[in-house]
Amino acid sequence: MTGNRSGHIRLNSHPGATAPSRFKLHWGAPTAEERGPIVATVNAGTDRNAIGAHGGSYSLYRALAVSAGAMNPIARPDLTNTHPVVEIGPFPQWSEPGRIVSLDPWGHMVPQAFRKELAEGIDIRPSIAVTKARLTVPELKGRLKVDGKIVREEGDIAAVKIAIDPVWYLPGIAERFGVAETKLRRTLFEQTGGMYPELVTRPDLSVFLPPIGNTTIYLFGDVSKLGQERTFISGRLHDECNGSDVFGSDICTCRPYLVHGIEEAAHDAQKGGIGFIVYNRKEGRALGEVTKFLVYNARKRQDGGDQAATYFERTECVAGVQDARFQQLMPDVMHWLGVRRIDRFMSMSNMKHDALVEAGIAIGERVPIPADLIPEDASVEMEAKKAAGYFTPGAAPTAEDLKKTVGRKIEEF
Ligand SMILES: [Zn+2]
Numbered sequence: 013m014t015g016n017r018s019g020h021i022r023l024n025s026h027p028g029a030t031a032p033s034r035f036k037l038h039w040g041a042p043t044a045e046e047r048g049p050i051v052a053t054v055n056a057g058t059d060r061n062a063i064g065a066h067g068g069s070y071s072l073y074r075a076l077a078v079s080a081g082a083m084n085p086i087a088r089p090d091l092t093n094t095h096p097v098v099e100i101g102p103f104p105q106w107s108e109p110g111r112i113v114s115l116d117p118w119g120h121m122v123p124q125a126f127r128k129e130l131a132e133g134i135d136i137r138p139s140i141a142v143t144k145a146r147l148t149v150p151e152l153k154g155r156l157k158v159d160g161k162i163v164r165e166e167g168d169i170a171a172v173k174i175a176i177d178p179v180w181y182l183p184g185i186a187e188r189f190g191v192a193e194t195k196l197r198r199t200l201f202e203q204t205g206g207m208y209p210e211l212v213t214r215p216d217l218s219v220f221l222p223p224i225g226n227t228t229i230y231l232f233g234d235v236s237k238l239g240q241e242r243t244f245i246s247g248r249l250h251d252e253c254n255g256s257d258v259f260g261s262d263i264c265t266c267r268p269y270l271v272h273g274i275e276e277a278a279h280d281a282q283k284g285g286i287g288f289i290v291y292n293r294k295e296g297r298a299l300g301e302v303t304k305f306l307v308y309n310a311r312k313r314q315d316g317g318d319q320a321a322t323y324f325e326r327t328e329c330v331a332g333v334q335d336a337r338f339q340q341l342m343p344d345v346m347h348w349l350g351v352r353r354i355d356r357f358m359s360m361s362n363m364k365h366d367a368l369v370e371a372g373i374a375i376g377e378r379v380p381i382p383a384d385l386i387p388e389d390a391s392v393e394m395e396a397k398k399a400a401g402y403f404t405p406g407a408a409p410t411a412e413d414l415k416k417t418v419g420r421k422i423e424e425f
Contacts, residue, residue, distance in 0.1 A: 033061035035129075037219060039181045042107040044118040044125035050179060052221050053135040055086050063210040064221035066137050068177050071223060088135055091123045096142030098172055103239045103350030111371075113184025114341040115176050115227070116140070117348055139177040139221075147171055147230070151271045152278075162232055162281050169278050174229040176345065180220045188340045225252070225293025227345055230274075232288070233281030239350030244285030246356035248273030249345075249364055251294040251337055254301060262387035263308065263419070265394060269381045273358040276379060280356060290345050297327070298336040306330050309422070311392075318419035321411065323396030339363045343371035362401040378403045392419040 033051065041047040052062035065071035077083035106117040118125055119140035126136050146168040156163045162170055186193040193215075200220070201211040210217055237243040250257075250273065253266035260267060270289070277287025296304030311318045311326045324334045342364065346354070355376040359365065365375060380403060386394055395417040398404045409417070 031058055032216060033059055035059060035061045035134075037061055039184070039218065040107050040109060040112075043102075044121055047118060049122070049126045049129055049134065049136045050116055050119075050139070050219055051134060051136055052219075053137060056135050059134055061217060062179075062219040062221055063208050063214065063217050064223065066139065066177065066221060068221070068226055069223045089137060091130075091138070094138070094141070095123050096120050097144050098142060098235050100142060100174070100235070100238065101348070101350060103348070105347035105350060105352075108347075110184060110187065111347040112344045113181045113188060114178055114344045115348060116179040119176065119179065120174075139179050140174065142172065142174045145171050145173040145230075147274065149271055149274060152275055155275060156278055157282065159282055162278060169232060169274065172229075172231040172235050174231070176227040176229070176348075178222050178224055178226065180222055182218050182220055185341070189338070225295075227293070228291040229345065229349070230289040230291070231286060231349075232278045233284070233286040235286065237286055241352075244280060244283070244355050245288070245351050245353060246280035246285055246358070247277045247288030247290070247354065248358040249290045249292070249342060251292050251297070254295060255304075262389050263393070265381055265386050265390045268385040268387070269358070272381055272385055276356065276358050285355070288349070290342075292337075292342065294337045297334075298338070299327075299331045299333070303331050312419070312422040316415075316418070317421060318392050319415060320392045320395040320399070320409070320417035321414035323392060324400060335363070337363070339367035340370075343368050343373055346373050347371070360397070360403040362403060365403065380405060389419045391417055 035048050035051055037048045037050065038046055048061070050062050051059045052064060052066055053060070054065050065074075067074060074083065078085045100120065101117065105111045116139045119138055120142050122136055122138040123130065126134075130136055146164060148166070148168050152169070153167045156167065156169070158165060158167065164170060182197060183193050186196040189196065197211040197215075200222075201208060204223070207223070208220070211220065248270065250266070250270050253264060255261035256264050256266035256268075257270060273289055274287075277289060279287075281287040295301050296307075307327050307330045310330055311323070314322065314326065316322075328334045339361075346368065351373060353374040353376065354368065356379055357365070357375050357377065358379045360378065360380050365378065368375060381394075394402075395409045395414055399409050399411075399414055
């Protein structure tokens with residue numbers, strides 16, 4: 013291990029400049045032992061076999077804590093009693109070629125799987141945590157039948173709650189996006205302002221912990237039935253929308269659809285299935301909230317008002333792209349859960365549907381958001397998305413319909 017001498021900065025390491033890590037990774041191997049531990053702690057010295065740092069975007073806050081003298085940079089976590097409250101996997105998908113490239117399937121098993129290495133003093137950290145929670149959702153009070161198990165006495169919903177930090181296997185990510193790995197590495201390096209030189213200087217390191225938001229899963233029902241062919245699976249994959257999800261802002265359908273997803277997933281769990289909500293931190297179509305609010309202004313102030321007809325165009329004008337969520341990484345989490353079929357899918361997104369089907373996950377019934385849950389100002393978004401290919405049991409709106417769907421004026425807020 014290298015020390016933490018201040019004043020000595022190693023900007024980056026070149027292959028051959030130092031001995032390669034003694035922990036060689038074999039991504040997709042059938043056991044944790046054969047795959048090997050991901051060593052990404054910044055003080056692990058030559059044991060490091062990954063680029064980036066733990067904690068995603070929060071690694072920057074850790075840097076601030078260290079800078080402020082509030083945190084010892086070589087502090088090691090005491091992992092006593094932190095292990096998962098329920099078992100998840102291993103499932104065959106964890107080692108099926110190309111199925112999982114954006115998370116570490118063994119990330120929650122670190123204390124057990126790498127006991128020997130941890131005892132030797134190697135600083136290996138979990139990238140997944142599995143706990144339990146009860147959800148109090150005001151809209152659902154009285155809407156779900158109390159069963160004392162999944163829906164508790166107060167109407168609260170019992171859930172297994174899982175947090176997953178992104179861990180990217182770069183050759184697999186490049187393949188998903190159909191680009192050469194060297195090009196992907198170079199672009200990641202350049203577009204983060206040169207933040208991770210090892211992306212270009214260490215082609216021998218294949219794993220990258222990117223500074224992006226994480227994924228949270230909520231599971232309802234008996235999770236020991238995951239991975240069994242006959243288990244009924246129902247749920248929603250939701251991309252973050254802080255304005256609606258948390259604050260109830262009415263320009264979109266995000267919270268109403270999320271709550272509807274929770275209700276249906278919990279209801280299906282009560283019938284013996286497993287319900288899931290997957291929540292991805294991809295605010296504003298992964299363009300960020302500042303871009304999103306700029307787009308709102310551009311939409312509301314354009315000639316003719318906020319029309320469904322120009323919904324996507326306005327986003328592209330401001331952001332340079334209509335959507336940056338790129339759903340092709342999203343199915344990984346379903347593979348991790350051992351899911352091969354979603355029986356009921358509370359989503360109208362054609363992009364999510366197509367990404368799942370392309371990844372080999374069958375989809376049964378598609379459940380649209382009930383019309384009475386769509387806020388009036390959100391009809392602009394909903395009609396525009398239907399016209400662009402969103403699932404709808406009725407006919408998609410025509411160009412003429414889109415021109416007629418106009419939202420609230422900026423002066424009316
Ligand atoms: Zn929204």
